[in-house]
Amino acid sequence: MTSSATSAPAGQLSRNAGSGALLEVIDLQMEIRTREARVRPVDGVTFSINRGETVGLVGESGSGKTMTGMSVMRLLPPGGSIVGGSLRFDGRELSSLDAAEMRALRGNDIAMVFQDPMTSLNPTRTIGSQLREAYRIHRGGGHAAASRRAEEVLGLVGMPRPKERLDDYPHQLSGGMRQRAMIAIALVCxxxxxxxxxxxxxxxxxxxxxxxxxLDDLKERLDMGILLVTHDLGVIAGHADRVVVMYAGRVVEQAGTPQLFADPRHRYTEALFESMPTLELDARQSLAAIPGTPPKLTGLPPMCRFAPRCRFAAEDCRTEDPPLVDVGARHLHSCFHPRSVDVLDPLRNVELGQRADRMDTSTHEPLLEILDVHKEFGLRNSMPFKPKRRVHAVSGVSLSVLPGETLGIVGESGCGKTTIGRMIVGLEHPTSGTIGFDGRQLTGMRGSELRSRRRDLQMMFQDSSAALDPRMPVSALVEEPLVAQHVGTRRERRATVAELLDAVGLPGDAADRYAHEFSGGQRQRIAMARALALRPKLIVADEPVSALDVSVQAQILNLMRKLQDDYGLTYVVISHDLSLLKYLADRIGVMYLGKLVELGTSAEVYTAPRHPYTAGLIQAIPLPDPTLERSKTSAGLGGEIPSAIDPPSGCRFRTRCPLATEKCAQQVPLLAESGGRHAVACHYPLDSGISSLPTPRTAS
Structure with a gap:
């Protein structure tokens, strides 16, 4: 702790945060009563938000971020109540308002955008009806006035063809459009x-x-205050004015965004930065994962709650609660042994295991070969006697994967990534083209022959919660593939289950518990154990860490690489996270609207992207550096991805491409190497080392 650090009471911290604050949270304590115990997910939280300011709330799952936001809205779970502290909004004490007063405030003066728009939007009602309801509850007026306001606010959030979208249901919109609809409902008043x-x-x-x-633009227009809850430090770097770091229900650090990123003090904040896979990280180096898991928030003794996971913890950390101290310039932290401002080494100055280079696979035959594969899905036509419409999910993709290699497939939602993965493991069959595995054709296999081949091909699904049967204990979940393939005796299968659970780092008592009793990262470990049960040669991992915290992501990524070395696995990893694939994959294929548009080594694709789409994706990656993130001059890619029912002629990316000419509309570019460099499907490939998209070409 520096000599200038001074402890400050909660009320003073709030007043120091800025006079005339829109929201003041002072020593907030929120409790949930369960049958077993009283859980306190928010324990003494203090911060403030001014008008026109974005405050980022950061921390792992279970740190209390969402419960803090829900407490402000007074939307608490069953058994939940605010048991201490103060919530002042625009001069009014929220905790003392009755239910009717809170309903009048909620949605009108304070609004919330929830994490999953698909479950938050009513699937039985149109977007227009949900917008009109929110407007009429608070502002009154008739149907026509509410419809005009609904169309206006959809246009405000950048929804394409807002008048048409009023009659759409949530399932008819893409993920980005559903999120825009959620934001529109929040902003309608x-x-x-x-x-x-x-x-x-x-x-x-x-x-x-x-x-x-x-959100940034709307904040400026409406002079709103924004509480941005996220675990993505890159998002915080580019869009938050101040940052509040939470751990185990408490604020452990608080500072302005540039200051926090340049000089994090709390050891937990430091560990979060270390856990992030970045484009600069050496792919041969293991990520610095935070060991263990956050504590259960019941009956905690006086101590630093991060101490059991902290490599710098000392005896005082285990016996005393560290207070929040002010080290100057409104930078607060609660750490007895903070990171020193005099440290000259970068944040990644911890000892990490070095991963050995993979064997030279250039002399090996491909384990997996995909040749000119197409996949189309038929859709019913709402009009009788009209031809059936078809979704062109995958259109002429060819690629190969070598033994022991990790191939990453990246692209926006709807590009065909998951469909490719499902065809590889036999859950979907190609409309045309062939898929070969280990010297045999998978295309056309059916029945027992396909089931036998599936022993060597396994898939890790994106949502481990939905993929694991909630009625089966973990032992049965991991054993099920062995039972289905009639492998081993019951005793041998139990021994295999125990070995696998140990290999993926789960505790010994995990076998008798159920999936819902585990955290998201632990459920992903169960899914990995299940996928490994039959000792497959290839695993398709579909968005394996998309919804996990950065610290848990690091644990899973390190585990995937360790298991690849231990079991000789080959991976096909599907992801929209380019930083993840830069770290994990040997080669990367970039897909757009069913087409493979670029293919090269990880280093080639990221340091010298050749397709304008790839360059746009890289520009859009949020960087954990406020200076670099806010110096970006373009968003990389604009507009929505076209429909796969009626894709554009020629190059499918031309409708969003700054380089498109008439040639792009008339001719389909072929995926091919040029100039001795990696393969690209573009009539006007970018030069090597380009860092941003050039000025659009003019048609000749």
């Missing part, structure tokens, strides 16, 4: 403050950037 809870967690980097820039 022009609130003074917006709480955005993980608003871009599962979105592609291009759509994520559009949504965040939209």
């Amino acid at each position: 022009e609130p003074k403050m917006l709480i955005a809870d993980e608003p871009t967690t599962a979105l592609d980097v291009s759509i994520q950037r559009q949504i965040l820039e939209l």
